[in-house]
Each structure stands twice: as C-alpha cells, then as structure tokens.
Amino acid sequence: MNTDSPNKVPATSDPRALRDAFATFTTGVTIVTTRNTEGAPFGVTVNSFNSVSLDPPLVLWSLAKTSRSLEAFQSAEHWAVHILSAEQEALSTRFARSSENKFEGIELESGIQGTPLLPLCTTRLQCRTAFRYEGGDHIIFVGQIVAFDRSDRAPLVFHGGKYAVATRKTPPLTLAPREGAPIDTRFGEEFFGYLLWRASQQFHLRMQPTLTARELTQEELFVLIPLFHKDGRSADAFCSTLADLGLGAATSAIDRLADRGLIRVETETRRLFLTARGRDEVLQVFAMTKAIESECLGQLGDWDSVSLKNLLKQFIVLTNPGLPHPWDAEETEPQA
Ligand SMILES: Cc1cc2nc3c(=O)[nH]c(=O)nc-3n(C[C@H](O)[C@H](O)[C@H](O)COP(=O)(O)O)c2cc1C
Known part of the structure; x- marks a missing residue:
C-alpha cells in the first residue's frame, strides 16, 4: 500500500470523507424490526448487518445512539432482520x-414472541439478542438466529449512498468473433449495437409464432397495445408518434385492423377506438407474450432480469432524443 497517497486523510479529521470511504463498501439493505415493552412495533433500515458465525448461528448490526428506536432494541429479547429485495426500495426509504x-x-406477519415480520423480502432472520456492545456512537447488537426463511428474490444493494441492483459476473459470451478477424471490423461481443439488436431479435423470434398464429404483424401489435392503454387517439397524431419511434407502417396496420374489426376509426374525427374484439385480442396476446417473457427471463434468473430491465430503462432514458412514450403519450396533431 502506498502510504504517501495524496488521498490519505487522518480518520478523525473529516467525518464526511470517512462516511464516503465507508460508502465504497457495497452492502445489501435490511430492515430490523422489534416490539418495545408496550408491544408497539419498531423498525430501522440498516446496512451495517453482517453474518458472524454458523455454529452457533450469529449475526450482527449496529444502531446509532441517536435512533428513536434505540430504547426498543435495547430492551428487546427478539428482533428480526429482513434482507430486502430489489423491489423494496420504497420500504427501505420509509424505514x-x-x-x-x-x-x-x-x-x-407475527414472528417469535410477536416480532413484526415484513412480507416479500429476500430473506428473514428471526433472532434472540445474544450480546450488546458499545461501538462508539453506535450500539452493536449480536443475535442468535432462531428461525429463518429465504427466497430467490433479487436483493436490494447499497453503494456510494445510492440504491443499486446486483448483477452476477458472467463468463465471456460464446459469441466471440472468429480468431484472426481484423480487430476493427469485429461485430463481436463488445459491439453494443450488435448485442442490443441480437437480444431484441432473439426475443422477437420467440414471439413470432404467437403473432403468426393470431394473424398479427409486429406493426399491428404496436398499434393495438397503445390503444389498449388509451384509445380515442387521433389517427394522424398517433401515426406520427409511431413513425418517430421507427414504426413507419402504422397507417396500413390501422387499415388492416379496422378491416378485421379489431379497431374502429371514427369517420368524422379520424379517432381510433379499440373494439371489444380488439380488446380481447390484446388480452390474449398479453397472456402469451408474458409467458414467453417469463420463460426467457427465467433462463436469466431473477437477479439478472431485474438488472437487465433496470439498465435498459436507464439506457432508454439517457439516450432518448425526445421520443414520446407510445403507451401514454398525449399526441399533438402534426402541423399541416
Ligand atoms: C441504506 C441505509 C442503511 C442504513 N444503515 C443504518 C445502520 O446500519 N445503522 C443505523 O443506526 N442507521 C442506519 N441507517 C439510518 C437509519 O435507517 C435512520 O437513521 C432511521 O431514521 C432511524 O430510525 P429511527 O430514528 O426511527 O430509529 C441507514 C439508512 C439507510 C438509507
């Protein structure tokens, strides 16, 4: 270690810098709950949690002496650690x-001696207080686990003061370019455009038999789904929105869907409405595509599905050149 590092700061001189240094340690997020002697529930978001021992099964966490919940935990015989799932960020913020x-x-739910148990967590550890230690401005609680349950839900992660999701490191893809291919013409695993295109293509190839069986095209689906969310849209504005998103063939799709009685085009206003049959058709396609989605994401696993969706959403937001959201966009009439 280079002790002359320019970033070296005496540990007591700058609490903010020390907090930032602690924050580089990536953790999960837990909520620890208990009841006070009057039976009122208490709970605190905690990332100082750690496993200590398997035999006996021990865990620890620490609570600031300024915490409103300190007294309740000081007198509690039992408490429960809830390891939060990626879906539980709001709960973490609340606690x-x-x-x-x-x-x-x-x-x-009610745990040992009435300990409050929160639902839908990744893992829950019910503990009996084993030791309490002074820990500077915190009290360290060590508990012996008396019961636990766990699920495969993706965990919530905390790093650098921000919530995150965990992604497993994967071995290199087997899509590597051929040995000897000139480096700058490789469309291999490092070319992001290729990865996005290929992933989208493979997903849509799986969907294709469903669409074919229902005699629907991709364009028709992209007309039906936004109308399912909000119908009564102006045909011209809607087509222009879809064209902005690269779906240029919407006009002919609208004609075909109208011929099949799945949508209705109001003659005077040229507004689009989904018919009862059209609504039914969307519900059927939803069910089928959801099943395909679950199958594909099931192969990826719960954690990586959450990460993949999260990263794609971020990528869409960050690179959006101002395109509307097709589901709920309030289209403006194109200028004549
Ligand atoms: C991700 C995260 C982790 C936290 N970890 C701890 C912790 O380990 N110990 C602690 O005392 N406070 C921790 N806090 C802060 C407490 O959750 C916060 O002070 C809470 O308001 C205490 O509630 P109370 O005053 O009602 O007891 C954390 C907050 C967040 C957002």
Whole structure:
C-alpha cells in the first residue's frame, strides 16, 4: 500500500470523507424490526448487518445512539432482520426516516414472541439478542438466529449512498468473433449495437409464432397495445408518434385492423377506438407474450432480469432524443 497517497486523510479529521470511504463498501439493505415493552412495533433500515458465525448461528448490526428506536432494541429479547429485495426500495426509504407510523398499511406477519415480520423480502432472520456492545456512537447488537426463511428474490444493494441492483459476473459470451478477424471490423461481443439488436431479435423470434398464429404483424401489435392503454387517439397524431419511434407502417396496420374489426376509426374525427374484439385480442396476446417473457427471463434468473430491465430503462432514458412514450403519450396533431 502506498502510504504517501495524496488521498490519505487522518480518520478523525473529516467525518464526511470517512462516511464516503465507508460508502465504497457495497452492502445489501435490511430492515430490523422489534416490539418495545408496550408491544408497539419498531423498525430501522440498516446496512451495517453482517453474518458472524454458523455454529452457533450469529449475526450482527449496529444502531446509532441517536435512533428513536434505540430504547426498543435495547430492551428487546427478539428482533428480526429482513434482507430486502430489489423491489423494496420504497420500504427501505420509509424505514430510514424517523417517524411514528412506519408500519402503517403494511400487513405484518407475527414472528417469535410477536416480532413484526415484513412480507416479500429476500430473506428473514428471526433472532434472540445474544450480546450488546458499545461501538462508539453506535450500539452493536449480536443475535442468535432462531428461525429463518429465504427466497430467490433479487436483493436490494447499497453503494456510494445510492440504491443499486446486483448483477452476477458472467463468463465471456460464446459469441466471440472468429480468431484472426481484423480487430476493427469485429461485430463481436463488445459491439453494443450488435448485442442490443441480437437480444431484441432473439426475443422477437420467440414471439413470432404467437403473432403468426393470431394473424398479427409486429406493426399491428404496436398499434393495438397503445390503444389498449388509451384509445380515442387521433389517427394522424398517433401515426406520427409511431413513425418517430421507427414504426413507419402504422397507417396500413390501422387499415388492416379496422378491416378485421379489431379497431374502429371514427369517420368524422379520424379517432381510433379499440373494439371489444380488439380488446380481447390484446388480452390474449398479453397472456402469451408474458409467458414467453417469463420463460426467457427465467433462463436469466431473477437477479439478472431485474438488472437487465433496470439498465435498459436507464439506457432508454439517457439516450432518448425526445421520443414520446407510445403507451401514454398525449399526441399533438402534426402541423399541416
Ligand atoms: C441504506 C441505509 C442503511 C442504513 N444503515 C443504518 C445502520 O446500519 N445503522 C443505523 O443506526 N442507521 C442506519 N441507517 C439510518 C437509519 O435507517 C435512520 O437513521 C432511521 O431514521 C432511524 O430510525 P429511527 O430514528 O426511527 O430509529 C441507514 C439508512 C439507510 C438509507
């Protein structure tokens, strides 16, 4: 280690810098719950949690001495650690604020000696207090696990003061370019455009038999789905929105769908409405494509599905040149 590093700061001189240094340690996020002696529930968002021992099964976490919940935990014989799933960011935020009604509206389960248990977590560890230690401005709680349950839900992650999701490191793809191909003409695994295109292509290839069986084209589907979310759209504005998104063949798709009685074009206003048959058709396609999606994402696993969707959403937002969202865009009439 280079002790002359220009970033070296005496540990006591700058609490903010030390906090930032701690924050480079990536953790999961937990909520620890208990009841006070009057039976009121208490809970705190905690990332100081760690496993300690398998035999006996011990865990630890620490609570700031300023916490409103300190007294409840100091006197508690039991508490439960909830390892949060990637879907539970809002719950984490709620329990990270000092408030009287953190549990409002939550359907609690009852654990050992009535310990409040939160639903839909990745893992829950019910513990009996084994030791308590002074830890500077915190109290360190060590608990012996008396019961636990776990699921495969993707965990919530905390790094650098921000929530994140975990992605597994994968071995290199087997799509590597042929040995000896000139480096700058390789459309291999490092070419992002290729990866996006190929992933999208493979997903749509799986969907194709469903669409073919229902005699629908990709363009027709992209007309039906936005109308399912909001119909009564102006045909011209809607086509222009879809054209902006690269779906230029919407006009002919609209004609075909109208001929099949799946949509209705109001003669005077040229507004588009989904018919009852059209609505039914969308529901059928939804069910089928959801099944295909579950099958594809099932191959990827729960964690990586969450990460992939999260990254794609970020990528779409960051690179959006101003395109509307086709589902709920309030189209403006194209200028004549
Ligand atoms: C991700 C995250 C992790 C946290 N970890 C801890 C922790 O380990 N110990 C702690 O005392 N506070 C921690 N906090 C802060 C507490 O959740 C926060 O101070 C909470 O308001 C305490 O609630 P209370 O005052 O009602 O007891 C964390 C907050 C967040 C957002």
